[in-house]
Amino acid sequence: TDRRSPLLRDTAGALSVITELGHPRQLRLLFDAYHLFQEEDDLIRTLHLVNGTIGHVQLADYPGRAEPGTGEVPVANFLAELERTGYSGWVGLEYFPSRREESPFSWLRDYAAFDDRSLPEVAS
Numbered sequence: 001t002d003r004r005s006p007l008l009r010d011t012a013g014a015l016s017v018i019t020e021l022g023h024p025r026q027l028r029l030l031f032d033a034y035h036l037f038q039e040e041d042d043l044i045r046t047l048h049l050v051n052g053t054i055g056h057v058q059l060a061d062y063p064g065r066a067e068p069g070t071g072e073v074p075v076a077n078f079l080a081e082l083e084r085t086g087y088s089g090w091v092g093l094e095y096f097p098s099r100r101e102e103s104p105f106s107w108l109r110d111y112a113a114f115d116d117r118s119l120p121e122v123a124s
Contacts, residue, residue, distance in 0.1 A: 029054050034058070059073075067098060068093075
């Protein structure tokens with residue numbers, strides 16, 4: 001079951017806290033695409049709303065928190081738009097693999113120019 005924060009449930013609330021604190025450089029948002037997709041109407045619009053305040057991006061698909069490409073999150077559009085915003089930080093993956101494959105990261109080949117040597121090694 002998903003745990004949602006009782007304190008802040010949307011980006012408007014998070015941005016209001018950042019504004020109230022005077023936009024400190026060391027305070028950044030965790031853009032959790034999985035949870036934001038549940039709370040916000042439009043993930044791409046939300047991305048642009050918080051652009052410049054993102055410190056880290058986390059990705060999983062909805063529903064089920066499976067690997068990207070298995071649910072409703074517009075992963076390809078989101079990643080392309082994230083790149084267009086100029087975000088240069090890490091994109092973390094926090095998901096439960098939905099199927100047994102040679103690698104739980106094989107879906108990455110659909111979204112970037114990876115070859116087999118650049119994919120992480122996973123112990124069987």
